[in-house]
Amino acid sequence: MSTHSDSLAEYRSKSVNNRMGLWLFIFSDSFVFAGLFIARFNLMPDARPELNQLLGLIVTAVLLASSVLMNRAEIAIGAGDQKSFLRNTLLTMVLGTIFLVGVVFVEWPLAAQHISPREGVAGSIFYTMTGFHAFHVLTGVIFLFIVWNNGRKGMYTTERHFAVEACAIYWHFVDVVWVFFYPALYLIGSNIIGG
């Protein structure tokens, strides 16, 4: 019994350090996104690319909903509800994939009718911002799959589930980035480029 509690104390101590490392990574990664965000307003102060605003709202709603479900998954594993944890993680993964498909396979071809990554500022900004963000979403979906698969094998418990917490923090970070990218690309700017 004492061995179990000792190792649990050790696990918690390691989790404190791991959490610090994760947040440092998130903090440093956010500078890259901040750079892209600032570049967008520096290069197009009062303009935005011609994009489908409704589609932008739909993909944003999908990503926000995935964040809500990921939080539910984390709460569920903390309460020992494995079934709910697995279901919510799987749904998060599905919504993340829908977001990726919406941006890369629907929005990109639609935007290509008006702007191009090879010509002009609007295209360069739009494809760089959404492309860099999409790579993070893809990484998050892969991370989610690993956590879901490990969860199926019963690797996480109420007291030992730092991997789930790390995956959730990363996923919410990707969501926070989109919270700023969405209005910057779809809503702000009265002059429409490519329209």
Place this chain on the structure above:
Amino acid sequence: MEEKKIKPDYSVNQLVLIILAILTLGEYFLGVIATINIAGVMLLFGIAKAFFIVKDYMNIGRLFFGEENH
């Protein structure tokens, strides 16, 4: 060893969901109808949404206060 199961509390999760939905819809309609530059207002919407996600979903408090904030 059978793991004990407690009832998950989703109250904060649901409250943040409602706040995010209201802010996102407000932001969308403002962006669609605006004819002037509203970058500052949009930034405030973004900061408000990010605040709730970072505080309640990412649980940044755990970084400073550990598991008690769980």
